[in-house]
Amino acid sequence: MIKIENFAFTPAVLTIKQGTTVTFENDDDIPHLVVANDASFRSKALDTGDTYAFTFTKVGDYAYFCGLHPHMQGRITVAP
Ligand SMILES: [Cu+2]
Numbered sequence: 239m240i241k242i243e244n245f246a247f248t249p250a251v252l253t254i255k256q257g258t259t260v261t262f263e264n265d266d267d268i269p270h271l272v273v274a275n276d277a278s279f280r281s282k283a284l285d286t287g288d289t290y291a292f293t294f295t296k297v298g299d300y301a302y303f304c305g306l307h308p309h310m311q312g313r314i315t316v317a318p
Contacts, residue, residue, distance in 0.1 A: 239261050247304075270307065
């Protein structure tokens with residue numbers, strides 16, 4: 239679970255095993271949306287309490303940001 243709060247992703251850096259599903263939850267009072275730099279995943283706008291889940295089936299490094307606030311950034315490393 240990655241929490242979105244105070245205009246930040248927590249944890250901002252995460253390593254997972256291939257095949258893991260990661261859930262993002264917006265705990266802020268304003269919408270955010272999660273967008274991969276390489277466009278491999280993209281949520282809809284998440285209102286307060288909304289969640290978005292994505293399963294990482296390919297090994298690699300996935301940088302992502304908030305589509306509404308691009309200074310909000312994170313990275314997920316998918317290991318075999
Ligand atoms: Cu945002």
